[in-house]
Amino acid sequence: MQQATPTSSEATALEKVIAFVDERVGLKTLQAKMLNEPVPGGSRWAYIFGSVLLFIFIMQAVTGILLMFYYVPTADHAYASTQYIIHEVDYGWFLLSYHFWGSTAMVICVFAHMSQVFLWGAYKKPRELIWLVGLALFGIVMGFGFTGYLLPWDQRAYWATTVGVEIMDKTPLLGDFMARFLKGGPTPGQMTLSRFFVIHVMILPAALMGLAGLHLFLFRTAGPAGPFRGSPEELKAKTDYFFPRQIWKDIVGMVTVFLTICVMAFWEPVVLLEEATPDPGDYHPEPEWYFLFLFQLLRLKMFSGEFGQFVGAMALPGAFMALLAALPFIDRDPERNIFKRPIALIGWIVVMTAILIFTVSAIINREFLD
């Protein structure tokens, strides 16, 4: 009996298919271009956050689509359908909890990613546009958090939205229109849920995909910034390609994040409060943890009254975001070493410490309310 053993000159069926596609679309060139990106100064763990964010987003999209198989975005069914996902559907609790903890992971990684770029001075010329698009992506991630929070339609959801939209109402001139536009009426209700749902599952994902694509394109056009120290010869000697060393580090990062999210989903699965209603009962409204510092900020006496509130809720965060957007245009010094940029280093430490202090004090404040 003769067995057909493919010799080295004989291509397997799979190789033939790949060759067929490659001939028509240049798959191998594309793959080579994707993987053979020189990383100046070599791969580093500090560079993993961009790839990890992409991974988290893909997982959020997958779990989000799965949740939509059962979730119904109406005021009379949203809560019940979410409870159904948690208590009845096989592994529904896990997918929902994964989606929830995934959003937390996303925010943490966004902070890490932005901090890394800031500390490495990688926003400087010629990477200003990458930084600006990145800021827009940061806004989109926050928008995801804000709109997604309402969808389970429990008390937590309802009150975070009520307060959040009231804050938006304080925008000069357009505030009332914007708040009513988002709420779809004078107070939160079905129209608000519909609007937040559309924004969360259609508008923001489309915007994120487009802008993330642009972000990557601009990044590839400008090339990675590399480390902030080292002579050109040293950097050249250490330079390697994106594949395999950096991809390996990225993959380890993704696996770590994936496992952490899974552990959190098992350990602290999502539990809903009472169904949303304009009577808070015993519930003390609180936003998601990454908005806690802003929440605590608005408790300060200095931000009291109509004007104080405008300063605390609008002017201060707005000025901070404007400062971040203007950063590459103000800070034109090509020096990237963070240890030679004292204002930047101190600024970063102050902002992070302030966020930490306000978040912790918001958590401590909880005790005094019960």
Add this chain to the structure above:
Amino acid sequence: MQPKLKSKVRCADREIGEVTNVIVDPLSHEISHIVVSMNGSGERQVAMGQVQAVTDNFVELRSSSSEIVALPPFKRDEYVTTHEVEIPHLEENIHVSPGEVLVPFPELEKSVKRRTFFMNLTNVIGFLIGLPIAFPVLRYLMKPMYQPFDNDWLKIGNIGKIKQEDIGVQFKYKKKVKEAYMPESEIEKNVWMLKATPTVLNQVYQGKDMEFRDAAGKTVWTNKKDIPYVAFSGKCPHLGCGFKWRKHKVLGQVFLCPCHLSIYDASGKVLDGPAPRPLDALPIRVSAGGEVEIIDMEFKAGTKAQIRII
């Protein structure tokens, strides 16, 4: 072998210059011409048919140098570089380096004047498509945003529930709402009731009757300043959370909002925290049997002035 850029060009009689460009047929991907730069005396476009041999550094032509010089000057305007057109798989056929590979600008394109005009016109037409739908889309999305005020009286309970004066008592009630296409549903709401002593009542009403108006500015109801029952909207005037009647370590019995820690006394006056105005008293009437009715108004939070939204 394909001619290389920078290769020297030799005619039958002498060397006349070097290759500065090659011209490619966009369909066959073959090199159709070379462009020869004649050491400062202009450029000539030479068909590949003229080329006798191509070696590593030389391109040899059949014609004599005088024949080449007699050719019309090379018209650069009639060509675009391969960076400016989309010609798939071109690099697989053309092995020229370094420099520019040219392809002819199509005949039909040459006769098109006013390219900028057509570009702008395209944008204008796109804008004209968008413009007429912008307003309908905006109106479409704005449909539920503004609603007439609801001035109906709502029964919320009996004053028998209030046992002490100047103590906040929560009255929960259900309100029927009909939103857009949704079936009518009941939502839970609450107000904080107070049987006020004359001092506190005076602080609430400041010695004047309190008038409530509809959207048109017409008075809907007047709370008389000497009726001791006061109903405060359950919505905190700071940012719209629900406040509670609580014991405070220093300030005693107060209305406290757990969100941003605004604190109000029994008359609704701000004692501490970020609230911009006192609690909102609602239109109230109490029947002979003690049944309390209110008009369920809501006011915008976070403003110094009271702006009605429901």
